[in-house]
Amino acid sequence: MSEILNMLDIVKCYFLDAEELVVLNKINLKINEGEFVSILGPSGSGKSTLMNIIGCLDVPTSGKYILANNDVEDLDEKELARIRNREIGFVFQSFQLLQRLTALENVELPMIYAGVSPENRHKRAAEILGRVGLADKMNNYPNQLSGGQQQRVAIARSVVTEPTILLADEPTGALDQKTGQQIMQLFKELNDEGRTIIMITHDTNIARYSKRIVNILDGCLNEGAVS
């Protein structure tokens, strides 16, 4: 299996009033195509910071980060935007759907920035919404959908451009247990179809759905047990 992500000695520091706060301390992480990895750690351990770096929303203070054969350090704003569009599909804890757009239009968003034609966008978005079980909710606005349904729309949006990695930060954090399990089931299915998933969670039960668990504590990574 080919390697799609490689982090070497990634350090992230914040400087607060001349005081240095090391949030990520020499992180080394390799992820291959088709993996389903959970990054598990308590609140404040640096999970979101790590996810932002993986997702190219933030840059490390030092270290080397190779994503899909690109050295992220070399990329400018515009190229980073392209990388995010092509290689990463984000799923957020709070869904982050645009309230003014329908489910279908929300799913179309990343394809607008990928330059897909309107006809193909509609077709593809409708297809993928069908795939996550929302064929009959395509024209609903987010506030007309349940939390679980909204997260399904967000997942549909994250995979619609066929990104290299599906990156999810606490995807079940805002959902009840049963709905959370359904969402995890969907992730599992997507992984079975060959999609690489990196999920961030503080919940051991949720982490169990993945094939590989990486523990993070105070900015340090520890390879955990494989379920």
Add this chain to the structure above:
Amino acid sequence: MLKESMKMAWSNIIHNKMRSFLTVLGVLIGVSSIIALITIVQGATGSITSQISSLGADKITIQAMGTRLKQGLNENDLVQLSRVNNVSGVSPTVSGKTSLVYDRNVKTGVSVEGKNEVYFKKESDILARGRGVNILDVNNKNSIAVIGYDLAKELFFGTEPVGQQILINGNTVTLVGVLNESSGSILGSTNNTVIMPYTSAMKTLGVRNITSVDVYMSDANESESITNDLTTILNSAFNYRENTFSVLNMQNIIDVIGNITGMLTLLLAGIASISLLVGGIGIMNMMLVSVTERTTEIGLRKALGAEPAQIQLQFLIESIFISLFGGILGLILGIIIALSAAVIMDFTFTITAWTIILAVGFSAAVGTIFGLAPARKASRLNPIDALRHV
């Protein structure tokens, strides 16, 4: 991408109807006041200028009160005046009021004017039928006259006046022509006037001196030098006494009015521009609020792959839409205001392509200039901070 940005911008404008409307209103007021003021001032100027021109823009009028010894101009002075460079002819005006009799009809207080052949050559469109005064009439003091439109109707009831004889101040005069109906100017009309050769008129009216002369220019651009030459002749004719004559040049008056209204236009447009500036600040304010409100959306779009330039474009198009909308509505409102003013103030309404381009161009520029800072702010937002912002 441009089409997508336009769609997104439009959807945002529609979503915040009230706010967008108020911002549009700011631009609308600015643009409409500029359009209305410029159009009204230009229309009013045009109407004043054309009224003055109708008195003769190619004509210089001399009023010669004269001295006690020489109360007006004589034949010799007229010849000298007509020899000035770029002067194509001079026409004295002798006027008075007297009685007129035709077939037992007596009319008193009829205005009689004395003119020469130059007048009928220059004002060729005043004659309806028959002929005007010619040089022989002047030289021979012929007892002929041309009758005004209303007067002809009143005395002849539709029968042909040309060839008929009337009594003017007791003298028998043959009518040789009829004047066209005159719409009149600020100096009155010729409708109730009888025009005779000025030599005959002087005899009939008992006038000894010529106190008013129209000087026709062959080149109105030379009006200044002509005026100087005329002044020189008149000064020597009246022994360099003060207040003996005046030289009135229509072109001078038109130029002065043109200067004044030009300045007035600039001043008013300047004042109106301030309201457009305020409209622009309104756009900037709205866009800044919009950027702040949509910080999370911007962060999300960036996470989904929007480039900074694409974010900037989306916000810029939104502000340009708003201001163009205000510009077009302002243009329409400005035209309506100017049209109403044209009806009320009685001038002809004209709108130039230039005015339309000005309105649309100005508003697009306002949208771009005042939308740029907020759009840049949006494009530079850090996606992490933006996504965290709730």
